Amino acid sequence: MLFKAPEGAAVRNRRKDRKMSVTIKSPREIELMRHSCKVLAEIHERLKEEVKPGISTLELDIMAERLIRENKCIPNFLHYNGFPASICASVNEEIVHGIPRKDKILKEGDIISIDCGCIYEGYHSDAARTHAVGKISPELEKLIRETENSFYAGIKKAVAGNHLNDICTAIEDYITPFGYGIVEELTGHGIGTHMHEDPSIPNFAMNRRGVKLRPGMTFAIEPMINLGRADVIFHDDGWTTTTADGLPSAHYENTILITEEGEPEILTLL
Numbered sequence: 001m002l003f004k005a006p007e008g009a010a011v012r013n014r015r016k017d018r019k020m021s022v023t024i025k026s027p028r029e030i031e032l033m034r035h036s037c038k039v040l041a042e043i044h045e046r047l048k049e050e051v052k053p054g055i056s057t058l059e060l061d062i063m064a065e066r067l068i069r070e071n072k073c074i075p076n077f078l079h080y081n082g083f084p085a086s087i088c089a090s091v092n093e094e095i096v097h098g099i100p101r102k103d104k105i106l107k108e109g110d111i112i113s114i115d116c117g118c119i120y121e122g123y124h125s126d127a128a129r130t131h132a133v134g135k136i137s138p139e140l141e142k143l144i145r146e147t148e149n150s151f152y153a154g155i156k157k158a159v160a161g162n163h164l165n166d167i168c169t170a171i172e173d174y175i176t177p178f179g180y181g182i183v184e185e186l187t188g189h190g191i192g193t194h195m196h197e198d199p200s201i202p203n204f205a206m207n208r209r210g211v212k213l214r215p216g217m218t219f220a221i222e223p224m225i226n227l228g229r230a231d232v233i234f235h236d237d238g239w240t241t242t243t244a245d246g247l248p249s250a251h252y253e254n255t256i257l258i259t260e261e262g263e264p265e266i267l268t269l270l
């Protein structure tokens with residue numbers, strides 16, 4: 001799930017961060033987050049196997065909630081600001097926050113982003129994947145692949161001693177040559193005892209360095225990349241966010257841990 005910056009794209013030009021409180025997790029807290037994230041990574045693997053033509057997004061949601069609870073975790077999306085489900089299921093031009101529905105049936109050639117999270121002993125995880133439904137066009141395969149690659153370009157800079165904007169800039173620099181649209185109204189975020197903690201993490205360069213990265217910080221980094229223009233429409237259900245031009249969009253997210261040295265640990269991958 002995403003952090004909706006109240007000031008939208010103005011985040012790029014803000015001169016100074018408002019007062020930030022970016023939490024540093026203790027070794028015990030990191031262990032709890034590792035567990036929460038491992039459970040989520042396994043659930044994503046199971047959901048991926050179910051993505052095929054003919055399944056409804058509601059069936060995927062029911063399965064996700066069952067797996068979360070079987071693992072003694074709690075779905076953190078369910079009832080978050082009134083969200084009615086345990087996953088966001090966003091198909092084709094839906095960017096994020098799609099509400100699972102019985103009558104939303106996947107078809108050959110669609111792409112679907114599944115965003116999911118859970119809580120273990122008070123600690124949150126959050127991750128998203130975009131999957132092909134059956135055979136998709138090379139153009140969409142490339143969109144999914146480069147969205148994932150932009151995440152990896154970003155986290156190469158998620159190194160203690162760097163600043164937040166090093167991550168943001170690396171994502172934008174990676175995506176720009178492809179001519180894709182980078183969603184600006186929604187951002188990644190810190191994560192821990194809350195799903196959305198400081199800082200908010202745009203997928204584009206800010207005009208300030210942002211917080212200094214320290215070991216024990218945990219972030220959800222989540223590029224949302226549109227095949228066409230960056231503009232988005234927020235729909236009347238209060239959640240579903242689509243591209244303004246109706247072209248498809250991909251989303252990729254992991255929860256990561258800033259480590260003492262070198263690249264971060266990706267907590268939501270097996």
Ligand code: MG
Pocket residue numbers: 001002115116117126127128222253
């Ligand atoms: Mg998410």
Ligand code: MG
Pocket residue numbers: 001002003126127188189220222253
């Ligand atoms: Mg998130």
